[in-house]
Amino acid sequence: MNARSIEQPIGSLGGNTLNWIASLGRFGLFLGQAVAWIFIPPFKGRQLLQRVHFIGVRSLSIIVLTGAFTGMVLALQTFLTLERFGSEALLGPAVALALIREMGPVLSALMVTGRTGSALTAEIGIMRITEQIDAIQVMGLNPMRYLIVPSIVAGFITFPFLTAIFDVVGIFGGYLVGVELLGLSSGTYFGEMQTFVSMDDIWNGFWKSLSFGVIVTWICTYKGFYTGHGTEGVARATTEAVVICAILILVWDYFLGSVLP
């Protein structure tokens, strides 16, 4: 084995590590710049409303649909388990806690990533490759202020709402299965829920959804903003954005789950 054959893989490993660290730095810098621009007037109210509509309103149908079926399947599976221990009365709190603390924030974030996050990356990516971002820049304007800041703020605003809708619809989906199909009484389903679900649980889900809102819009706008060349570059950026978001949502969920009460 000569020296070159040893050097090459080591060099390549070093190069990849450096690239990875540099890329992390760019990610961080991008978010830092976006956060700084949030507080610098003039504020782009119209763009913000458009983004709230783009991320929030357009994701409503998918959130309602997945929320309902998540609640239903959760109720069905939990009921079958609780039945073995004679604790069917705890179905309501079990469904509510699972939705409010975990499944609501995580699944709604994953759904919005697939539905809107990918579209956000593709839209900004196409603006990049068709020189629209360059056009904003050479007009002496800041593309960060026009494209990125409204998206991140909109994510911050809409994700908690979407999660709340997911939770409520999911709880009613669980009601449909537990009460209407499996014969549990309505009073038991909701009554026990009030006993077992505390404000801490709701805050837990709220903080998660808030942070997922920032993570998803941050990653998706970054990937679009620094997309590669041509349509292939946009396609790759979109895939990467969705994959990174999905991984970060799950990792961050675990982290917050262990830190929050």
Add this chain to the structure above:
Amino acid sequence: MIRVENLHKAFGRQHVLKDFNLEITKGELVVVIGQSGIGKSVFIKHLMTLLRPDNGRILVDGADIGVLRGRALDQYREKLGVVFQGGALFDSLSVFENVAFPLRERTKLPRAEIAERVQEKLDQVGLREMGHKYPAEISGGMRKRVSIARALVAQPEIVLLDEPTTGLDPILCTTIHHLILDLHQKFQFTGVMVSHEIPDIFQIANRVAMLHDGGIVEIGSPEAIQSSTNEVVRQFIRGEIEGPIKPT
């Protein structure tokens, strides 16, 4: 007005611009010609400050634009009107909103005055009735004209045109070139255009500069360029296969 001194730009090992020198006086329209992929767009992107020189400098009114940052950079960019190769119109905005965009975002003009100026520009490019349409609903030639209207609406001192007729049929090319000529004569902006539309550009340029092998090999009046004895220039403007220029 614009002075490019020993501009050098490389991408990895590929040296695109090498000792590129050019001087453009106020109010003239200089067209930079050259093969596809030779670095014309790289040069004009330096003027747009989208790229920065590796070496050399670009002076505009005495200021080195390669080192501008922050507010000074924005102030330089406010002097520019840019027509991009693909038009670069904002898909989500109508034709009217696209043209109004620089005025709405950079000035505090009242709405009525903005509307008046935008309508005037749309008239000048022959798109009076098209303001309500979206870029996807109009033809390629119309998009280029909207792009020209947007570049000129804020009355820029310098207009940069990056192959404004790419992808258009010959009649539309001539129409766009005549439009640029008319607008240049009317507004007397300093213009830099990169193109390889021979012979059209000889009718609109004050001077023509030939870019080859990273630098300007010849610059002169359209007549001087057409009668040039430089082999590179002769081969290019005649579109000959044999000669010092090898197809890229």
